[in-house]
Amino acid sequence: MQSDSVKRTFVVAFFLCLFCSVLVSGAAVLLKEKQVENKKLDIKKNLLIASGLLDGSEASKEIIESKFKRVKTIVVDLETNEIVDSVDPESFEMRKNAKDPSKNISLDSSVDIAKISKISKLSKIYLISSDSGSIDKVVLPVHGKGLWSTLYGFLALDKDKKTIKGLGFYEHAETPGLGGEVDNPNWKKTWVNKVAYNESGKPTIKIVKGSVDPNAKGSESMVDGLSGATITGNGVQALVNFWLSDSGYGKVLNSLSLEGAI
Numbered sequence: 001m002q003s004d005s006v007k008r009t010f011v012v013a014f015f016l017c018l019f020c021s022v023l024v025s026g027a028a029v030l031l032k033e034k035q036v037e038n039k040k041l042d043i044k045k046n047l048l049i050a051s052g053l054l055d056g057s058e059a060s061k062e063i064i065e066s067k068f069k070r071v072k073t074i075v076v077d078l079e080t081n082e083i084v085d086s087v088d089p090e091s092f093e094m095r096k097n098a099k100d101p102s103k104n105i106s107l108d109s110s111v112d113i114a115k116i117s118k119i120s121k122l123s124k125i126y127l128i129s130s131d132s133g134s135i136d137k138v139v140l141p142v143h144g145k146g147l148w149s150t151l152y153g154f155l156a157l158d159k160d161k162k163t164i165k166g167l168g169f170y171e172h173a174e175t176p177g178l179g180g181e182v183d184n185p186n187w188k189k190t191w192v193n194k195v196a197y198n199e200s201g202k203p204t205i206k207i208v209k210g211s212v213d214p215n216a217k218g219s220e221s222m223v224d225g226l227s228g229a230t231i232t233g234n235g236v237q238a239l240v241n242f243w244l245s246d247s248g249y250g251k252v253l254n255s256l257s258l259e260g261a262i
């Protein structure tokens with residue numbers, strides 16, 4: 001074969017492509033386990049940040065795992081509002097269940113303000129213990145639609161089960177600098193100590209346009225808006241209020257005794 005023939009060019013290109021594709025797919029297979037492990041670690045890290053056990057700075061695997069010892073995971077049934085001891089929280093996958101008709105709940109459009117249509121009947125809840133060993137926070141996995149994506153995160157409540165102690169998302173595809181500002185630590189701080197329910201027990205979080213006027217009626221349940229990202233903000237407001245309502249964790253929270261749960 002001539003060194004500059006068309007045939008030789010195609011043969012070389014073919015083997016080069018084959019080599020590269022083997023290299024890329026080999027790396028993807030070899031790194032898959034590591035990626036899954038890193039994803040799980042990142043979820044734990046975000047849970048710890050939402051619950052105030054970690055600040056937003058870099059933390060090693062050892063620190064994350066050690067802090068996570070303060071977290072007890074339980075599985076609850078959102079229909080019976082009871083703790084389910086027969087399911088292992090470690091291997092239980094909420095997202096998979098939400099897609100399975102035998103394991104999910106279809107939401108009526110009148111209650112589906114987070115625009116997620118189906119939720120898993122069973123859900124994980126995380127109980128955070130204080131230095132003295134008693135439970136001082138409850139962390140709820142939450143999700144709902146923003147503008148471009150479904151945002152997945154954690155909402156931490158104080159032991160009174162109505163004061164917000166933190167909110168953070170570990171997965172979304174909102175625009176950096178706009179909806180992506182949900183990850184801004186300064187914005188996340190504004191959620192701390194907001195009161196999630198009104199006197200009649202209705203979830204009442206409101207993300208306002210601009211900044212909250214501290215003298216406004218109901219300001220204890222209002223959060224600053226995200227500039228240029230009202231749609232994402234509306235989505236976050238809806239998902240928080242949905243998961244705190246009786247269609248989400250509302251009834252479970254009412255019946256959950258934090259003394260008995262640990």
Ligand SMILES: Cc1cc2nc3c(=O)[nH]c(=O)nc-3n(C[C@H](O)[C@H](O)[C@H](O)COP(=O)(O)O)c2cc1C
Nearest residue numbers: 147174175178179180226227228229230231232233
């Ligand atoms: C390329 C592009 C990306 C955008 N990304 C977001 C976003 O992630 N979240 C959002 O709420 N609005 C986003 N917007 C803006 C919305 O279309 C809309 O204008 C905005 O939510 C209104 O908010 P405002 O009333 O605070 O300006 C984006 C707009 C453009 C052009």
